[in-house]
Amino acid sequence: MKIIPVILSGGAGTRLWPKSKKNMPKQFIDFGGWTLFQKTLERIQNPIFDYPIISTNISYLNLVRRYLSKYKMKKYKILLEPVKKNTSAAILSSVLLDEIPFEQPMIFFPADHLIEEVRQFNKAIISNKKYLDEDNISIFGIKPNLPSSQYGYFLTKKTSKGFSKVSKFIEKPNLNYAKKIIKKNGYLNSGIIFASKISIINNFRKYQTKTLNFCIDAVCKSRVSNNVYYLNKQAFNQATAKSLIILDEIGRGTSTNDGLAIARAVAEYIHDYDSLGCQTLFATHYHELTDLPEYLAKARNFNMAVQRKGDTVIFLHNVEAGSSDQSYGINVAQLAGIPRSVIKRARDLLRFYASQEGNGSGQMLIEDDTDKEISDLLAQLLGIDLNSLSPIEALNKLNEFQQRAKDS
Secondary structure, eight states: OOBEEEEEOOSOOOTTTTTSBTTBOGGGOOSSSOOHHHHHHHHTTSTTBOOOEEEEEGGGHHHHHHHHHHTTOOSOEEEEESSOOOHHHHHHHHHTOTTSOTTOEEEEEETTOOOSOHHHHHHHHHHHGGGOOSSOEEEEEEOOSSOOSSSOEEEEEEOTTSSEEEEEEEOSOOHHHHHHHHHTTOEEEEEEEEEEHHHHHHHHHHHOHHHHHHHHHHHHTOEEETTEEEOOHHHHTTOOOSOEEEEESTTTTSOHHHHHHHHHHHHHHHHHOTTTOOEEEEEOOOGGGGGGGGTOTTOOOEEEEEEEETTEEEEEEEEEESOOSSOOHHHHHHHTTOOHHHHHHHHHHHHHHHHHHHHSOOOOOOOOHHHHHHHHHHHHHHTOOGGGOOHHHHHHHHHHHHHHHHHO
């Protein structure tokens, strides 16, 4: 039985930013006459492979079709993810197509890999085919020649059956730990999986039953047109990891540039780390980060709705789509009870800094309004005719002046 190759091509592939963008992920970038997706299609021209299944999304459908036409592939299937999920949902949905028999061997290729020793790689596939059964899942490792904290690793143990069994996965260790892994003959995790259909289903049934049920529903309710499977959005959208990451003001404890760099790096890491696959709420005051949806396909901007009346801002406690056009730190400070003179001074300084950013000019505002307000109070105090005030009126007037002095 030939092997069905599944090409996983729905990811954003933003690690080559700014070259790779939302509508042009790295698997489709032209590297001087060739792309990584093209190289993946070339690898499956070998007779050991059957027709391909391409898992992608609607944004990349035309790109995928263009390459399939270029290589004159008439038999294929395309699965369109209605929303971007992690790799596991894409793998499982591909496996669940009815026409694929349970014993079918399937290999899952990320579309952004470059494999130069194709003949040697195909030999490794053929030699491992005999180990496929109802439970085993094979992964391909790469022997590292240098330690790195940018990749995942795994350790193995020899078995009496002739193959090595994975004993431990280590995801992006620090450099010192990576050195220890290499000394233990560890492998880099290539992300290439080789298994039978029934093995994939059995492992999901054992470890991720909920995801299995949602994906079955998404495939069964899919719409099919011209070899393209449009997976059911409502069902597929529920096939997600269980965690929720909440990040508040990452990078605020250092300089602006350092903080911005840290915040962006964290956002990109979570976005590109497929094995996380969970929803993330990232709160920030860095307006520079509002361009992330242009480069990270799964990123979206939201802001807290406000109603403005002059210098007064009313927070409506509603979340709206889109980025905010400004920050409201001074308004929050005012609500927190910061003295009025401090708020006024902060507004003056804010206008000064804004003028500097706009045209590089402007003079620092050093006038202190406190003295002027005290002088006004003294003038009004001296103008009061104490003989004409009743005791109650005198106490009320004193309370008024005291309150104004506190606000100053």
